[in-house]
Amino acid sequence: MAYVYRHIRLDKNEPFYIGIGSDKNHYRSREKTRRNNLWKKIVAKTDYEIEILIDDISYDFAKIKEIEFISLYGRIVDNTGTLSNLTLGGIVTGKQ
Numbered sequence: 001m002a003y004v005y006r007h008i009r010l011d012k013n014e015p016f017y018i019g020i021g022s023d024k025n026h027y028r029s030r031e032k033t034r035r036n037n038l039w040k041k042i043v044a045k046t047d048y049e050i051e052i053l054i055d056d057i058s059y060d061f062a063k064i065k066e067i068e069f070i071s072l073y074g075r076i077v078d079n080t081g082t083l084s085n086l087t088l089g090g091i092v093t094g095k096q
Contacts, residue, residue, distance in 0.1 A: 014082050
């Protein structure tokens with residue numbers, strides 16, 4: 001089973017990252033390693049909170065929802081929004 005989460009920067013009260021995880025204790029949502037440099041720059045400037053958006057879903061459905069949320073909020077790298085995500089989402093990284 002999987003989940004979709006977002007990181008919300010507290011200085012602006014806006015989402016800055018959407019991710020998915022498949023661990024029982026939502027460890028991936030709290031992990032600070034394996035993050036991109038843009039994410040790290042934001043975290044160096046402000047505190048953030050983690051919100052689990054959808055829980056206990058299939059990994060395939062989590063990938064679909066991740067794509068939808070990234071599209072909704074937009075990405076900094078392509079000047080469409082607030083997210084530090086470098087991809088459009090739904091990419092498998094170490095999980096098949």
